[in-house]
Structure formats: C-alpha cells, structure tokens
Amino acid sequence: MSAQTVAAVPPRLTPRQQLWRRAWRHKGLVFGATVLAVIVLLAVFAPLVAPHDPYRQNLLARMVPPVFLGGTWDHPLGTDALGRDYLSRLLYGARISLMIGFVTAMISAVIGSVLGILGGYFGGKVDAVVTFLISVRLAMPVVLVALAVVALLGGSLIVMMTVLGLLLWDRFAVVLRTATRQVRSMEYVAAAEVLGASLPRILFKDILPNVMSQLIVIATLEMAHAILLEASLSFLGLGVRPPTPSWGLMISEGKEMLLFQPWLIAIPGVALFLVVISINMFGDGVRDITAPEGRN
Amino acid sequence: MTEVRPVLSIRDLSVALPQGGDRPFAVESLNLDVMPNEIVCIVGESGSGKSITSFTTMGLLPRTLRATSGQIMFGGRNLLEMPEREHARLRGSEMAMIFQEPMTALNPCYTVGDQIEEIFAAHTSIPRAERRTRTLALLREVKLADADRIHQSYPHQLSGGQRQRIVIAMALALGPRLLIADEPTTALDVTTQAQILNMFKELRRARDAGIMFVTHDFGVVAEIADKVVVMQKGRVVEQGPAAEILNRPQHPYTRLLIDAVPRRRPEAQAPREERPVALRVSGVGKTFNVARTLFKPARQVAALKPVEFALQSGETLGIVGESGSGKTTLVRCLIRLIDPDSGEVWIGNTDFAAEPRGRLRSHRKDIQIVFQDPYGSLNPRRRIGDQLVEGPVNFGESRESALKRARELMRIVRMDEDSLDRYPVQFSGGQRQRICIARALMVQPKILIADEAVSALDVSVQKEVLTLLADIKRQFGLSMLFITHDLRVAAQICDNIIVMSNGEIVERGTVDEVFGDPKHAYTQQLLNAMPGRAWKIPDNVVSNQ
Numbered sequence: 008m009s010a011q012t013v014a015a016v017p018p019r020l021t022p023r024q025q026l027w028r029r030a031w032r033h034k035g036l037v038f039g040a041t042v043l044a045v046i047v048l049l050a051v052f053a054p055l056v057a058p059h060d061p062y063r064q065n066l067l068a069r070m071v072p073p074v075f076l077g078g079t080w081d082h083p084l085g086t087d088a089l090g091r092d093y094l095s096r097l098l099y100g101a102r103i104s105l106m107i108g109f110v111t112a113m114i115s116a117v118i119g120s121v122l123g124i125l126g127g128y129f130g131g132k133v134d135a136v137v138t139f140l141i142s143v144r145l146a147m148p149v150v151l152v153a154l155a156v157v158a159l160l161g162g163s164l165i166v167m168m169t170v171l172g173l174l175l176w177d178r179f180a181v182v183l184r185t186a187t188r189q190v191r192s193m194e195y196v197a198a199a200e201v202l203g204a205s206l207p208r209i210l211f212k213d214i215l216p217n218v219m220s221q222l223i224v225i226a227t228l229e230m231a232h233a234i235l236l237e238a239s240l241s242f243l244g245l246g247v248r249p250p251t252p253s254w255g256l257m258i259s260e261g262k263e264m265l266l267f268q269p270w271l272i273a274i275p276g277v278a279l280f281l282v283v284i285s286i287n288m289f290g291d292g293v294r295d296i297t298a299p300e301g302r303n
Numbered sequence: 304m305t306e307v308r309p310v311l312s313i314r315d316l317s318v319a320l321p322q323g324g325d326r327p328f329a330v331e332s333l334n335l336d337v338m339p340n341e342i343v344c345i346v347g348e349s350g351s352g353k354s355i356t357s358f359t360t361m362g363l364l365p366r367t368l369r370a371t372s373g374q375i376m377f378g379g380r381n382l383l384e385m386p387e388r389e390h391a392r393l394r395g396s397e398m399a400m401i402f403q404e405p406m407t408a409l410n411p412c413y414t415v416g417d418q419i420e421e422i423f424a425a426h427t428s429i430p431r432a433e434r435r436t437r438t439l440a441l442l443r444e445v446k447l448a449d450a451d452r453i454h455q456s457y458p459h460q461l462s463g464g465q466r467q468r469i470v471i472a473m474a475l476a477l478g479p480r481l482l483i484a485d486e487p488t489t490a491l492d493v494t495t496q497a498q499i500l501n502m503f504k505e506l507r508r509a510r511d512a513g514i515m516f517v518t519h520d521f522g523v524v525a526e527i528a529d530k531v532v533v534m535q536k537g538r539v540v541e542q543g544p545a546a547e548i549l550n551r552p553q554h555p556y557t558r559l560l561i562d563a564v565p566r567r568r569p570e571a572q573a574p575r576e577e578r579p580v581a582l583r584v585s586g587v588g589k590t591f592n593v594a595r596t597l598f599k600p601a602r603q604v605a606a607l608k609p610v611e612f613a614l615q616s617g618e619t620l621g622i623v624g625e626s627g628s629g630k631t632t633l634v635r636c637l638i639r640l641i642d643p644d645s646g647e648v649w650i651g652n653t654d655f656a657a658e659p660r661g662r663l664r665s666h667r668k669d670i671q672i673v674f675q676d677p678y679g680s681l682n683p684r685r686r687i688g689d690q691l692v693e694g695p696v697n698f699g700e701s702r703e704s705a706l707k708r709a710r711e712l713m714r715i716v717r718m719d720e721d722s723l724d725r726y727p728v729q730f731s732g733g734q735r736q737r738i739c740i741a742r743a744l745m746v747q748p749k750i751l752i753a754d755e756a757v758s759a760l761d762v763s764v765q766k767e768v769l770t771l772l773a774d775i776k777r778q779f780g781l782s783m784l785f786i787t788h789d790l791r792v793a794a795q796i797c798d799n800i801i802v803m804s805n806g807e808i809v810e811r812g813t814v815d816e817v818f819g820d821p822k823h824a825y826t827q828q829l830l831n832a833m834p835g836r837a838w839k840i841p842d843n844v845v846s847n848q
Contacts, residue, residue, distance in 0.1 A: 193679050193680075194674040194675075194676055194679045194680035195679065195680050195681055195682040195690075197640055197672075197674070197680075198672070198674065198680055198739070198742065199682075199693065200640060201638050201640070201667060201670075201671060201672055202667065202668075202671070202693055202694035202697060202742070202745075202746060203664045203665075203667040203668060203694065203697040203698055203746070204693060204697050205664070205697070208693075208697070212682070212685065212693075213682050213685075216682070216684035216685070217682065217683065217684055219684075
C-alpha cells in the first residue's frame with residue numbers, strides 16, 4: 008500500500024508543470040522551438056530589424072557579396088541583381104513563407120480533420136463518401152492543379168494560400184480517419200454515449216483530444232510542405248509575384264548567377280531548410296510530450 | 304536407485320530493475336528447482352516477477368534488465384555465464400517456451416505445417432520426408448484431430464485453442480527437457496483451457512520433462528501443479544508441494560491470495576419473495592449482416608437469438624457464457640449501443656429498445672455500465688473529475704452539485720478526493736475500475752451492468768472490487784446485471800444465473816440450482832471444465848492463524 012503511494016507521487020506537480028518539465032528535457036523540441044521562435048520574431052519585427060527597404064533598388068551596388076565572402080557590414084548578406092539588400096528581403100520573405108505555411112496548414116487541417124473524424128466516427132455511408140473524396144483528391148497532382156489555378160486567377164498571396172489549403176488536406180483526412188476509428192472503439196466513448204453525452208460533446212471531448220497528437224504532427228508536416236510548395240511555385244514563376252520578397256522567388260532570381268554568386272541561392276535555401284526542419288522537430292517534440300502514455 | 308537430478312535449478316537469482324523504478328529488483332534471491340516429470344507452478348499477481356523469472360531462464364530478458372547475481376543450472380551448466388549463441392542453440396532444442404497469446408505466436412504467412420517443420424530444419428538435419436512424418440506425429444500428440452488438414456492450414460483458419468496446441472507442438476518438437484509455459488491458457492475459454500491443461504498433465508507423463516508453468520489463477524494451480532512457488536514483488540514468499548500450499552498456506556500473502564479466490568458463498572440463498580421487476584427483456588435479438596467479400600458470399604450471423612428474462616429490483620443476475628455466446632451483443636443491445644432487431648427492453652414504464660434515438664438520451668441515466676478494460680474505459684486526456692461530472696451535466700445538473708456528489712462517491716469507492724484532479728494514467732487497474740463504478744453511479748441509475756468488470760484484475764484486487772460492487776448494490780438499492788465468463792466469480796456475487804451459449808439462454812436458475820444440479824449439457828460441460836474443481840478452497844485462511 009505504501010509502496011503504491013510512493014510510486015504514484017514523486018514530487019507532486021500539476022500536469023501543466025510536468026508538461027513543462029518534459030518539454031525542457033526534450034532536446035529536439037527545445038531546438039525546434041528556439042529556432043522557430045527566433046524566425047517568427049524576426050519575421051514579425053522585420054520592419055524594425057531590417058537594415059534597408061527590401062524593395063529599394065540600387066543599381067550601383069549590384070550583387071555585393073555577403074560579409075563572410077568579403078562584403079561590407081552595410082549589406083551583411085549582400086545584395087541581389089537589382090542591388091536590393093538581401094538580408095532585408097530574407098526577413099520580409101520569412102513573413103510570406105510563415106504566413107503561407109500557417110494559413111495553408113490551418114485551412115487544410117480544418118477540412119481534413121472534419122472529413123476524417125466524421126468518416127471515422129460514423130463509418131458506413133459517411134465513410135464511403137469521405138473515402139471517395141480522399142481518392143479524388145489523391146488523384147489530382149498538387150503542383151499541376153496549383154499551377155493551373157494560379158495561372159488562371161493570378162498569383163496573389165491569398166490565392167496561393169487558398170489553393171494550397173484546398174489541396175493539402177488529404178493526409179489530415181487519411182490519418183484522422185484511422186485514428187478516429189481506433190478511438191471510436193474505445194470503451195470510454197461507449198461510456199460517454201451511455202452517460203447521455205451529445206454527439207458534439209463526444210466529438211470534442213473524447214475524440215478530438217485523443218487524435219490531437221496525430222493532428223499536430225500532420226499539421227507541422229503540411230506546414231513545411233506548404234512552405235516548400237510555395238517556394239517551388241514561386242521558383243517556377245507562378246507563385247508570389249515579384250517584387251514581393253519570397254524565398255522561392257529569391258532562389259529563382261538567383262539561379263542565373265548560380266556559378267558565380269552561389270550565395271544568392273544558398274542563403275534563401277538555408278533559411279528554407281532551417282524553417283522546415285525546426286517546424287518538423289517542434290511537431291515531433293509536441294507529439295512526444297503530449298502523448299498520454301508518457302504522462303505521469 | 305540413483306538420485307534424480309533437477310532439470311533446472313535456480314539459485315539465489317536476482318534481476319535488477321533500471322534506476323528509478325518502484326523497487327530495485329524485479330526478482331530477488333530466487334531459489335527454485337524443477338524436477339523431471341514435474342509441473343512447477345509459479346503463482347503471483349501482476350508485477351510479482353513471475354514472467355521475468357521465466358524470461359531470464361530462456362535468456363529473453365529485455366535489454367534494460369540484467370541478472371546481477373545467482374546461477375541458473377541447466378544440464379550441468381550455468382545459463383547466466385553461457386555465451387549468447389550457445390544459449391540460443393539450447394532454446395527450442397533443450398528448453399522451449401509457450402507464450403500467452405496464441406493469436407500472435409504464429410506467423411500468419413506460413414501454414415502451420417511449414418512452421419513446425421522449420422524447427423526441424425533449423426536445428427537438425429532430418430530429411431524432408433521424415434520432417435513431415437514427425438510433424439504429423441506431433442500434431443496428433445497434441446490431440447489435433449485431422450492432422451493432415453491442420454498441417455495445410457494457415458493460423459487464421461484455426462481457433463484459439465487449436466493455435467495454442469500448435470504452439471505447444473512446436474515447443475515439443477525437439478523433445479525439450481524443460482518446458483516453460485507463461486500463462487498459456489489465460490486467453491482461452493474455460494472449456495478449451497480444460498483440454499489444454501489435461502494435455503499438460505499427459506505430457507508430463509509421456510515426455511518425462513520438467514514443466515515450469517506461470518499463472519495467476521489458483522484454479523489452474525489446483526488442477527495441474529505438483530509444486531507451487533508463490534511470488535510477491537520479486538520474492539518467493541512460499542514454496543512447497545501443491546496440496547500443502549493450497550490447503551494449508553503458511554505465509555500471510557499466500558493466505559490472502561487464496562482467500563481472495565472467488566467461490567460460492569457458503570450460506571444457501573433463501574428463495575426470495577417476489578419483488579418488482581426492474582428490467583424486463585423480451586424477445587431481444589440481433590443478427591449481423593456480414594457483407595460479401597471477394598471470396599465469400601454475404602451471410603447472416605445470428606449473434607443473439609431472441610432472449611427473454613427479467614431482473615428484479617435489488618437482484619444480482621449473472622449472465623455466464625464463453626466468447627461468442629452472445630453476452631456482449633446482449634449488453635450492447637440493452638444499453639442501445641447497437642439497436643436490437645426485435646424485442647422489448649422495459650425499464651419501468653419505458654420500452655428502452657423502441658425509444659427513438661432522439662429521445663433515448665433522457666432515459667439513459669436509468670441504466671449504466673462498467674466495462675471490462677480498466678485501461679480503455681477512461682479518457683486518458685481528461686481529468687477524473689471532468690469525466691465524473693460529465694454524466695450529470697449532460698442531464699442538466701449544475702457542475703457544482705455534480706462535483707459535490709463526485710467527491711462523495713469517491714469516498715464511497717474508497718478513493719482520495721484529490722483523485723478528481725488527476726489523469727487516468729496515474730491510477731492502477733483496480734483504482735480505475737473503482738473510478739468507472741463511481742462514474743456509472745453519478746447519474747443515480749436504477750440498473751448497473753458490470754460487463755466482465757473484474758476479469759482483467761488481479762485476484763486480490765478482484766475481491767476488493769467485488770466486495771465494493773456488492774456493498775454499493777445494497778447501499779443504493781441497485782439491480783445488477785453481472786456479465787462474466789468466470790463461474791467462480793458468478794457464484795460468489797450473483798443471486799440468479801443465466802447461462803448463454805451460441806446466442807441462446809440454455810439454463811437459468813439460482814446459483815445453487817445451476818451449480819448444484821445443472822440441467823443442460825452445456826452447463827455441465829462448463830462446470831466440469833472449471834479448473835481445480837476438485838479443490839475445496841479452504842475457508843478463513845486469513846483469520847485462522
């Protein structure tokens with residue numbers, strides 16, 4: 008009896024405190040969260056941090072190399088082919104990338120999880136419809152459809168986010184449908200039903216919290232996916248329109264100078280890599296620490 | 304006469320747990336001998352170290368665990384000092400193990416014949432034709448009728464009992480001198496269990512091998528053990544000949560365990576006066592349609608043929624049956640988790656089965672359920688308190704008054720009040736089951752269904768929960784439906800019993816009628832299959848010093 012109580016309560020912490028402790032011990036999570044936080048702060052405060060106006064051209068200072076390649080501190084990351092300050096463009100470009108990633112993931116998360124949860128919970132005909140929609144969606148090549156729509160409607164930021172949001176929900180739906188089916192068969196869902204819980208209550212209190220960790224992981228994956236897709240579309244010239252600073256566009260504009268000024272591509276490329284990997288590490292970490300199996 | 308040497312002799316064995324566990328050793332200073340031609344039962348509750356002992360002997364310990372001292376002598380050699388590869392060579396040929404779960408112990412991609420022959424191929428150089436003859440002989444030895452057909456079958460085409468026989472046949476293939484069986488019958492129905500246990504008894508005679516049999520069930524012990532080793536928290540608290548331990552246990556923990564074995568109450572149930580009926584079930588049936596697949600035509604499965612019974616108020620009615628008997632379908636129909644095809648379920652003046660889905664909710668509070676799996680029946684993401692007040696809040700009660708009752712109920716189920724602020728993972732199986740009982744009582748039901756509610760619990764915890772259920776039934780004037788596959792448990796807690804088989808009620812009556820004078824062949828078979836029925840469980844072992 009005493010052994011049991013000792014085992015159950017090593018230092019008494021509230022679940023929230025325990026969550027924080029576990030978060031701090033998770034190296035990947037701390038790393039991802041730190042890098043992501045720095046990037047988000049820089050993007051939010053870009054107007055204050057950026058040394059120059061990202062749109063101002065200076066044809067007298069074209070393709071100045073960055074500091075570490077023999078440039079000056081006036082342009083720490085150098086300038087591009089039109090003499091625009093590269094650091095400033097990078098900072099403003101982060102806003103575009105993060106916004107596209109976040110908004111797209113949100114739109115597709117809502118569509119995908121509604122479909123997935125409904126299909127998984129009700130099964131039968133509802134599920135047949137959901138499965139059909141997923142198949143239809145999977146049969147569409149994302150890049151081609153996005154290209155076509157952007158070509159038709161023009162490449163504004165809003166169009167990009169909406170199109171990608173409407174295209175990237177398939178993974179949410181597939182994963183959440185399976186996860187919901189599993190949770191649906193648990194006895195606590197039956198117990199809630201027997202205790203007279205209404206359908207929305209079961210969905211929001213019993214189903215959603217228990218598929219949340221999968222949802223978070225997919226959301227981070229899709230966020231990274233969307234950022235990369237935007238970059239590819241902009242690279243192909245069908246995404247965000249110049250002169251808006253976007254990382255994909257920057258890579259695209261730098262590609263002619265690849266041999267002689269490789270940093271024009273390397274810098275936005277590294278930025279893209281850092282954002283994507285930090286988002287993924289953050290997502291994995293959040294999943295690890297919120298999994299109830301590990302909660303003590 | 305030469306002295307008989309033990310097959311296996313464990314001396315002073317300790318296995319360390321990783322730092323930060325609730326105790327330093329999984330197994331501590333264990334001494335144990337297994338003689339040829341002997342069945343040694345290791346008994347204990349979960350966490351007692353009984354499985355760790357068998358894993359250590361087989362050299363299958365998980366990497367985080369390590370034997371720190373002692374020796375395991377087998378065939379004159381110490382297994383703990385033996386190189387990994389030699390130990391691996393012994394496994395399967397000299398010593399073999401049988402696991403609990405027959406469903407996962409076989410590879411679904413190969414026929415069972417191939418899987419058995421594989422053992423011969425791996426360990427010996429017997430020619431192909433003889434491998435087959437030997438395999439067929441083995442299948443016949445484990446009493447599988449139609450060995451030729453079984454030889455060609457895939458695991459999924461066989462029943463759980465047949466699969467367990469095949470696992471045993473595989474273990475016996477090379478004539479091991481030591482057989483370790485870890486809860487080999489726990490996942491099986493009682494009639495199948497009886498057959499498998501019988502087989503073990505015959506094997507001991509026929510094979511002259513030592514058998515180490517790990518179990519938690521004293522009925523099984525009484526059925527087959529020659530020697531019993533009782534373990535608690537990694538230590539052997541008592542060991543000796545089976546008759547001695549079962550009938551004259553010395554150690555307080557053994558006494559506690561034996562005292563907790565459910566049994567028929569000694570006092571004969573006086574015939575009760577007629578009381579109002581709390582629940583009347585008539586003609587409730589359910590047929591499932593199995594959709595057509597590529598290989599099989601569509602078919603109908605009558606999971607529950609129309610049944611009829613009444614539950615009087617204040618009564619505990621047991622529904623006993625093996626898997627596939629329709630008891631789960633019946634329960635799900637009663638609480639309308641699924642809709643019955645036909646029939647009426649009268650609770651008071653409402654026909655619960657006919658109520659449309661929309662209006663059903665308001666009647667749900669009258670009939671509540673406690674499920675089997677203590678780990679699956681609480682939402683891991685919500686605090687206990689939130690889950691308890693859920694019910695009353697759904698029925699329009701204020702959160703405050705519901706919380707007040709939740710605190711009171713926690714006291715009644717003997718839990719701390721501050722448990723309400725915690726999450727389910729912080730509780731053991733028995734504690735969770737108490738919480739589930741409290742949750743069901745929150746809406747003040749008239750009828751409580753306990754669906755295998757104690758089957759997943761250790762025997763001592765099982766006893767506490769059974770006592771709690773009986774107390775609560777009295778205190779709240781509940782009527783209870785007690786669903787179980789365990790005849791002893793049913794005999795202990797129920798007033799009347801219904802026996803189900805293949806979706807039908809085959810027998811009903813008071814506990815004394817059903818157990819004392821079973822009418823239906825199936826009931827007789829069930830009672831005969833009960834392990835350790837010859838053992839008269841000693842009474843009052845705890846109080847008699």
